[in-house]
Amino acid sequence: MTTETPKKYMNPYLAGFFLGFVLLLTIYITGRGLGASGAFKSVAIQTVETLAPEHAANTDYYTDYKASHPEGPMKSWLVFEVLGVFIGAFLSGVASNRVGLKLEKGPGVRNATRIIGAIVGGALFGFGSQLGRGCTSGSALSGMAVMSFGGIITMLAIFGSAYMVAYFFRNLWIKKQ
């Protein structure tokens, strides 16, 4: 967008402090933590309800969801919060000259590989976040803040498994040696 060089990232500890403060404020005001995957779930369910209303009406999973969310999937706290995430990230990107259409990938990786990897990885993460009742934000980070046992073991499982498989996917991210 601009020819200016992107600004340096914030000091990670400072950024972490800021993030922790936002999380604390959220818990103080609303009594719940931050999240992300829940909003994607809303999108997934809304999509099914719109495109295949009959299927949604005949499947227990969707009818159960509907019963527990009578106002519809999109009128949820997390949908509004993630909308804010998009806005906040965009504003931050603009402020630091980091907005621009681009594909980031490891060295020597083809564009198609990267896109497919992102979709497959996203699908795995999306699936896992449902099984684990939350992702890095809702389960791991917010869970750690309130010292939830489930949140902390989910966090350990996410990072532990990522380290275990990192070696096998090294060609996606680091130079071949």
Add this chain to the structure above:
Amino acid sequence: MGPLVPDIISGELNYIIALIVGIGFGFALEQAGFASTKKLVGLFYGYDFTVLRVFFTAGITAMVGIIVLNHLDLLDIDIIYINPTFLWSALIGGGIMGLGFIIGGFCPGTSACAAATGRVDGMAFLFGSVIGIFIFGEGYPVWEGIYTSENWGAVLMFDQLNLSRETFGLLMILIASFAFIMTQIIENRINNKETKWFKPTIIKNTIAIATPIIIVLFVMVTPTKKEVMDKRINEKIAAGECNPKIMKGDKLAYELMNQYYKFNVVDVRSPEEYEKFHIPTAINIPLETMHKSENLGTIIQNIKINVFYGADIMQSQRACMISKYFGKSDNFSLELTADEFNQQYFLISEVDPNGTKESVDVQNFRIEAGKKLKEIGEAVANLDKPVVKKAKRVSGGCS
């Protein structure tokens, strides 16, 4: 006292709050560099540990903040959302997420940041996660067993380890500090940089680590408001200064029959005991929760006279002391315990004809009072009884 939703902030306004904290969340993530997949994945290949630094600092900031707010009675940690523990689904779900992290290079929150700043890979990941969630929904009956098995409820980490919240907080700070130092050394080695510790850096880092530790230690050594209150009341009782006004059973029965609305009869026993028997028109505020703000509003008022009763006279007298401690002077302690009251007014049926005229009169009055009180109690039960405010646990999480 927090959380402010739903008592102070309405449900609708809560959506606006969601948008605002979301903006803060997104801003922080993007500033930290989490919109860049290479920066995220660096964690797993050792060339960039930013994720660990941001993540742990954020977690510890919030954790210490919660400890402090709880200590100052500003946040009721009994009702904030605690992610429930379903052992297998947490471990397996976490494992699958880790795999997705390496292959996709994002997690859901960071992919939203990446998409918002124009990263095509972020958009692809977003699309993928919706697909993944869709697959989960479609095949739900297949993994329902794993999903719902080993439900431990809202278990807390420090309870599992038999530690106090504060001690566990300290432990986390030390683990994080150790991780920060080690990963700096690893990161430098992988990037072929020499690790040098300059004096100003060491001083700065020491201050940064010491601050949360000192805060938590401070919380551990200073008493909470309730502890201060309990201590003062215990001192007064020990000094023999606990002599609240006593109300006789007959007097209370008479007053309730004629003008129950002037009296705030409070049962300070447990909800279970209250459920079994309580004096008609009485409300239930267990002794140990009386100091909480939602209960103080019912007790500290200028309209009604408080009459406390419990399982024994000590309980009702202590309740008077608490009420007085918070500034209400018009308190009575019922002379009778709950069981004695029940016995005296509701469980008698026969008047002993051989007694003196006086005792026959008293017994007749009590039988009469028992009947009348029951009627009043039934009439008032749905009408006049103050709404018992029971703070419910906030629902949250990602479903």
